[in-house]
Amino acid sequence: METSKIEKIKNLPEYQQLVRERTGLAWKLSILMLGVYYGYILLLAFNPEFFTTIVMGDYISIGFPVGVAIIVFAFLLTGYYVQRANSVFDDLTAKIKKEVE
């Protein structure tokens, strides 16, 4: 990529918005996922007693809904990101491409 093109893209407001929004969203969601997962692992490591709680009937312990919830949460997070990216990021990218190509 030539220097003039780099300068041009860098100065586009759409490009700056794209980088800001995507970077912000990506890190926020990553930290959320890491927080949930390591929270779960640390809870298992430091407070295993918690997982012996029975929450429903006589056999369903708290670990089952929590585990399934983490799996579903991970999937929902990816869905949220993809939905945001498809609507906002792709529009911005298309505008940037139109400006410089």
Add this chain to the structure above:
Amino acid sequence: MKSFFTLKITAFFAMALMPLSILAAGIDMAAPTEKVTNWPAISMFVVFVGFTLFITYWAAQRTKSAKDFYAAGGGITGMQNGLAIAGDYMSAASFLGITGMVYLKGYDGLIFAIGFLVGWPIILFLMSERLRNLGKFTFADVASYRFQQTPIRVLSAFGGIAVVILYLIAQMVGAGKLIELLFGLDFNYAVVMVGILIIAYVTFGGMLATTWVQIIKAVLLLSGATFIALAVMYNMDFSFEMLFKSAVETRDGDMNILFSGGFVSDPVNAISLGIALMFGTAGLPHILMRFFTVPDAKEARKSVFFATGFIGYFYILAFIIGFGAIAMVVASEYMDGAKLIGGNNMAAIHLSHVVGGDFFLGFISAVAFATILAVVSGLTLAGASAISHDIYANVINKIATDAQETKVARYSTLVIGALAILFGIGFKDQNIAFVVALAFTIAASANFPVLIMSMFWGNMTTRGAVIGGWSGLVSAVVMVVLGPVVWTQILAMGDPIVPYKFPALFTVAIAFIGIWFFSITDKSARAQQDRDGFEAQFIRSQTGIGAEGASEH
């Protein structure tokens, strides 16, 4: 010329099918002494293998350029690629291993499954689109984008091949054991047969065949697992209370299978395992190369969304299947004393017989075998790309033509396939769990740090990447060898020198610190060039301007 090639393909397929007759013969011989020949299983198996060879033949007609061979021409859609990624990830180790672990330990199996899943959102948020925008055929294309080519390519190729070989060993040994158990075929024959089949898929069909074999297998595996899980729940009146109650009753009232059994009692090991699973996934070369098969960043991110959905769904099924096996696999025909015939890893296979009879057992066995074939093909292709694209075309012969590079890739496939057969036979009696752990640890310690830092940190230089990457690779190998599994259990050298089973916490840190320190202290002219290149790389990674497109068909 073309007819000669077709002839070669036909001859090769004939060779690939040959072991099937050996297989049939082996079963006839084994039948009187061992268990009854399972004809439904064998017919399912033959149908599947025949069908995949047909796909390979179809793909071979369409695989012309290097881009076709490595990246299926860049024309795979997000949904298809999501299935293929899920297929790569739902290896036999996942399906048989996680159901087996749930069967053995109950709740702890779920903890493992969650660790395998949570890496995916991170890959989506931080990597998938950037990989697609920057890469061509291998992850080394991305890692070496703005750096001096030779040292980074060599590092990435070594890291990639190390992971591929270790993973291959685990899969080949698993395949041999599975076939030995199901069909009574000799282990060595089974391994040779798997080897010949994958060489055929990859050499002739390239990425297109590998991807479609993976997609079909993923669909079959998901449907099969759904059926087993539904059958289990049907038997339990669709009540989890009833499922867990029956499971506890068959274990003589042992409630502990419902709780965490101290799988993560030690925080350092727990976090370290989490790091290895999470970041190792983001450093597996056969997974990373799938991002180059889609046309653009949008399809790349959709692939991860679908993959995460399929994998998450699959793990929930695996969990139900594991508990279903505890509750329902109780008849004496499945047991060898107090243990399952064929070990805990066969829990899902036996359960399929309980709920669906011989025919369904045949289906699930064929799918389990297909799983191994498909995953091994993907691995072999990743290894061959590292040799032909990273080492040959970018280091040895920089003016190589497309045709020369593809030719080297095909020969590399032969070599890796042959190595897989030899290692599979050589490691026959080894504990394969440590091999997988080592593969994930190396992927997390050598490939992942270099890759992610090169995309996000403008100050990184060639020197930092090389020193940091090699430190991660070497420290991972050394610490695993000196750890409890290899040092104490396999080498029997007494107390381990490194007390942790999973050293990723330390080795990943070593790699990152190495990259950071040797980059900021790098004052060479090359370093300036490396830093100056970041801006153009960053813009391309964000916008896809200048990225590789899909090839025309």
